[in-house]
Amino acid sequence: MTRLLDSHCRDATAWRALLGAGRRAGDLRLALTERLAAWVADRGLPAAALYAVTDGVAQRVAATGASFPERFGRDEQVPGATIFALPAVRLVVQGALPDAESPETWLLAAGVRIHQLERQLEEQHFQARFRGVELEALYDVGLAIASTLDLESLGEEVLLRAVSLLDARCGALYLLEDGRYRLLRHLGGGEAEQAFDRDDARIQDLLARRPDCRRSPLADVAHLLAVPVEIEGQPRGLLLVADKESRRGVGPFAADDRRTLSLFANQAAIALENAKLHRLALEKERLEREMELAAEIQQRLLPKAMPTVPCFDVAGWNRPARQVGGDYYDLRQLGDHRWTLVVGDVTGKGMPAALLVSTLRTALRLLGDRMAIGPELGEQLSKHIFDSSSSNKFITMILGELDDNTGVVRYLNAGHNPGVLVRAAGDVETLASGGMPLGLLPGARFADASVRLEAGDLLCFYSDGITEAADASGDELGLDRLSDLLVASRARPLPEVMHAIDDAVSVFSQGLPQGDDQTVVLVRRRSA
Amino acid sequence: MSESLKLSLDRRDGLAIVYTDGYINNQGGEEIARVAYELIDEGYKKLLLNLQGTKIVNSIGISILIEIIEKMIEIDGSLAFCYLTPTIHKTFHIMGLAQYAGIHEDEPTAIRALTAEA
Numbered sequence: 001m002t003r004l005l006d007s008h009c010r011d012a013t014a015w016r017a018l019l020g021a022g023r024r025a026g027d028l029r030l031a032l033t034e035r036l037a038a039w040v041a042d043r044g045l046p047a048a049a050l051y052a053v054t055d056g057v058a059q060r061v062a063a064t065g066a067s068f069p070e071r072f073g074r075d076e077q078v079p080g081a082t083i084f085a086l087p088a089v090r091l092v093v094q095g096a097l098p099d100a101e102s103p104e105t106w107l108l109a110a111g112v113r114i115h116q117l118e119r120q121l122e123e124q125h126f127q128a129r130f131r132g133v134e135l136e137a138l139y140d141v142g143l144a145i146a147s148t149l150d151l152e153s154l155g156e157e158v159l160l161r162a163v164s165l166l167d168a169r170c171g172a173l174y175l176l177e178d179g180r181y182r183l184l185r186h187l188g189g190g191e192a193e194q195a196f197d198r199d200d201a202r203i204q205d206l207l208a209r210r211p212d213c214r215r216s217p218l219a220d221v222a223h224l225l226a227v228p229v230e231i232e233g234q235p236r237g238l239l240l241v242a243d244k245e246s247r248r249g250v251g252p253f254a255a256d257d258r259r260t261l262s263l264f265a266n267q268a269a270i271a272l273e274n275a276k277l278h279r280l281a282l283e284k285e286r287l288e289r290e291m292e293l294a295a296e297i298q299q300r301l302l303p304k305a306m307p308t309v310p311c312f313d314v315a316g317w318n319r320p321a322r323q324v325g326g327d328y329y330d331l332r333q334l335g336d337h338r339w340t341l342v343v344g345d346v347t348g349k350g351m352p353a354a355l356l357v358s359t360l361r362t363a364l365r366l367l368g369d370r371m372a373i374g375p376e377l378g379e380q381l382s383k384h385i386f387d388s389s390s391s392n393k394f395i396t397m398i399l400g401e402l403d404d405n406t407g408v409v410r411y412l413n414a415g416h417n418p419g420v421l422v423r424a425a426g427d428v429e430t431l432a433s434g435g436m437p438l439g440l441l442p443g444a445r446f447a448d449a450s451v452r453l454e455a456g457d458l459l460c461f462y463s464d465g466i467t468e469a470a471d472a473s474g475d476e477l478g479l480d481r482l483s484d485l486l487v488a489s490r491a492r493p494l495p496e497v498m499h500a501i502d503d504a505v506s507v508f509s510q511g512l513p514q515g516d517d518q519t520v521v522l523v524r525r526r527s528a
Numbered sequence: 529m530s531e532s533l534k535l536s537l538d539r540r541d542g543l544a545i546v547y548t549d550g551y552i553n554n555q556g557g558e559e560i561a562r563v564a565y566e567l568i569d570e571g572y573k574k575l576l577l578n579l580q581g582t583k584i585v586n587s588i589g590i591s592i593l594i595e596i597i598e599k600m601i602e603i604d605g606s607l608a609f610c611y612l613t614p615t616i617h618k619t620f621h622i623m624g625l626a627q628y629a630g631i632h633e634d635e636p637t638a639i640r641a642l643t644a645e646a
Contacts, residue, residue: 130587132622158586167586188551245554245588
């Protein structure tokens, strides 16, 4: 090569230096330009240019004069010039060239090839290093997923990485929620649709190899690549990038790009799943805390012990179905010889039910202490509950006022299960409803009634968790079975009666989980 | 984040600072190059790129930044970066920019380093 240079080139020393080690990028191009200028001058030509051909496109490397295009395609001509094709090189000359294939011309072509190969090596080296960036990006996203559960910031991290690594001009991450793909993050480019339906006909097209960009949720894009974000085959979102950049402009994405984008979509899926599980765990924790608090509230509302009522035995018992129930009971003294007893059942469970129980208790103490049992008390209580609660909350209640002197019980039943009165002789009477549940409708009307307890008579107020306890076939314990049990055990100590009711419910429900709160209040007039 | 990179300049004695805001992609990189070459033509040999407003750089942007670095080397100048996000910081190290350009945590540190150079 050096002997060839010596024999055919005027400035061989310069060529040897330029082809040796230690020269910097750009020097060869400068040298080619200088040699080309000398070559043009030697032949008395107006101007010439050298091009390196890659993928059918000739890219200018060196030129004398400014009239040569930056690049031209395989079948294109350069106006006013002649193109000489050399292997992977084009020599474009203005004017006639008698010795197109002279050794000097071949040397120029060799210089162009060396320049082109150096550029290709630089590009490959650059790309190889950039693959390292891609691996680090995947690693870093994995670390980010492990260190935070903030879906917004994780979504941004995934999208930033995907867009930059794929040299995309813009991108978007959509998450599937409530049957719609909703935009979580958008980078670059024009507008992005905020949401579209899960069943949108565009989705299959978006995921295809060459999607129709006119239907893209990203506006003003020419090339689109979309991959699903999936967990166990179930769609959870879409990751889109658009317009792959190069120094020449934008173009389509390569097959490898789909693989890379899918890797980031998988990371997004993991992040989504983690965030969702965390959200569920937080919600569960919040609900548990709420239930604990509501249980605490409810326990404070129930009597800690039943009072001693002259001439009467009394007992009360409550077991919530879950941590917090909607049942309430109380027995307390109103005044001389007057006692109030109540069993109530609030719709719903948890904190809302606990708060409504509290409302009932307060209302009973405020109103019940001032007003005798009667329609007006029922109306006032119902109005108070109606005003204090949401539209779908109401309370069934059986409220009684006992005179321990006479044994008379005036009672008001607001949509509750009928009370059961078992006479000492074994006859059974029911204390039926005198109105609708409290708080159900404004302006509700109520009616009261009374019974008189004689010695040995047993009165039972209870909640529907007792009579509606069901067996495996759905059959309920029912009022008849409860009445029969009360008749059979009417003379036994009240704690034993309570046990009998509890046992009967457990045996009947065959160990099935308790479906509703269970409450019982018993009052029996002692024998003289 | 807007599509077009926005740039602002601060010319000081012997040192120019270019502030970037947005995505350093092909378009953004070309814009930085245009401004950098103008500054070089004006005689500046110390150039600081403050990337506080940039969260994302793609490979095209990186290749243009490399060209700017090469140009600075040609004129015996110095280029430095500051306020890189951790991602961009790591990318620049992997891609070799850190070998030829200073990378600093903040602007005062970068200015001190550049002005301390001969």
